[in-house]
Amino acid sequence: TSLLILNGPNLNLLGTRQPEIYGATTLADIEDMCRAHARETNVSIGFEQSNHEGALVEAIHGARGSHDGIILNAGAYTHTSIALMDAISSVELPVVELHLSNVHAREEFRHKSYIARVAVGVICGFGAAGYPLAMDALISYLHMSK
Numbered sequence: 001t002s003l004l005i006l007n008g009p010n011l012n013l014l015g016t017r018q019p020e021i022y023g024a025t026t027l028a029d030i031e032d033m034c035r036a037h038a039r040e041t042n043v044s045i046g047f048e049q050s051n052h053e054g055a056l057v058e059a060i061h062g063a064r065g066s067h068d069g070i071i072l073n074a075g076a077y078t079h080t081s082i083a084l085m086d087a088i089s090s091v092e093l094p095v096v097e098l099h100l101s102n103v104h105a106r107e108e109f110r111h112k113s114y115i116a117r118v119a120v121g122v123i124c125g126f127g128a129a130g131y132p133l134a135m136d137a138l139i140s141y142l143h144m145s146k
């Protein structure tokens with residue numbers, strides 16, 4: 001089993017970016033956490049970040065054939081990107097939508113998600129701990145759908 005963990009715009013700044021909202025953990029720390037959790041759960045992972053919508057579209061395309069599912073924290077593109085939604089529909093891989101913050105407790109414009117329409121489920125509000133939670137959620141989804 002192989003999972004792609006894909007991170008969108010501004011998540012490269014985690015640790016210094018609005019730590020009161022997103023926490024002090026850096027994206028490198030999160031990657032380490034995910035790699036440790038992958039070893040514990042016996043899966044392999046890819047871990048990527050881009051600030052560019054088109055690069056994220058291509059990462060989703062590229063996941064077909066090399067990964068069994070995707071964990072996607074699309075950052076602000078969550079709320080705007082029909083292109084990312086269409087990319088997910090096109091590859092027919094299960095996607096778990098992830099956010100560090102509880103987007104529903106924040107501004108109205110963060111309540112709408114294009115990703116959620118095509119995701120198997122959503123995890124938000126648990127900070128960095130959401131990453132291993134999302135891995136567990138996707139792994140159990142993949143087992144159920146076998």
Ligand code: DQA
Nearest residue numbers: 010074075076099100101110
């Ligand atoms: C985020 C929530 C988004 O609304 C925001 O634009 C982000 C981060 C999160 O992980 O909480 O960039 O996806």
